[in-house]
Amino acid sequence: MTNYARERADRLAAGKTIILQAGAIALDYFKRYQALAVHSKGIGDLFSEADTSVESFIRTAIAEQFPQDGQMGEEHGASAGNSVYQWIIDPIDGTSCFLFGLPTWCVVIALLEDGVPVVGLTYDACQDQLYWASLGEGAYRNESKITVQTSAAIAGGLTAIGGSNSLYSVRVGAIIERLLAANGSYMRNGSTALTLAHVAAGHYIGYFQPLLNAWDCLAGLILVSEAGGVTNDFMVETGLKAKGDVFAAAPQVAAELAGIVGRVS
Known part of the structure; x- marks a missing residue:
């Protein structure tokens, strides 16, 4: 095992423990969501003490074990490191769902190595399901290997389309119209990850949403890729500091879905 492989394995193991502990903290807040004070960073961008507390826990736990690594999180910004590793943290993805008592939220951590995810x-604390992947090693839910759907078509499959920004209302509306015209089914659960x-x-069978941040999607994109999708x-198209499109699909529908969402060059 190379040094990089060993270092990555150590961080994967630590990350699993940390995210499960963070999920337990988040779940405790969720059980009393109606009592949380809700704040806003802008239209439709809500947060509470649950978000900030969970991220603080994750960042402290990572820093205790890997003090040389950089970190970037949704609530507390970026902190520089002096190693090749950077942790990307979304303490509660699907905050609006969380704050209205819906169980479609999760805790998310991604790891970059020399800028590559x-x-x-991704920990679904309400279902106690940990989705995880490491580059070249496949994707898993808890300890069972998972793969993308390999037989369903657009017509008959379930396609998720996200969009929560008024800047993209016309674009997202047109995408949904084209998806329905192709006899697809439109789904949305409120959490990209x-x-x-x-x-x-x-x-x-697929997912598309514009205007997302790195912490929303990097962990999920490597999950889909390692599951065969x-x-x-995102890192090439958008990078860490901007917002951009997120596209993921089962291979048999990728070209058709790309056309529907307008990603065909």
């Missing part, structure tokens, strides 16, 4: 962790995990597990390269 190599580990993705959990949706991508469900694509990786074969529940949805087709994804866009």
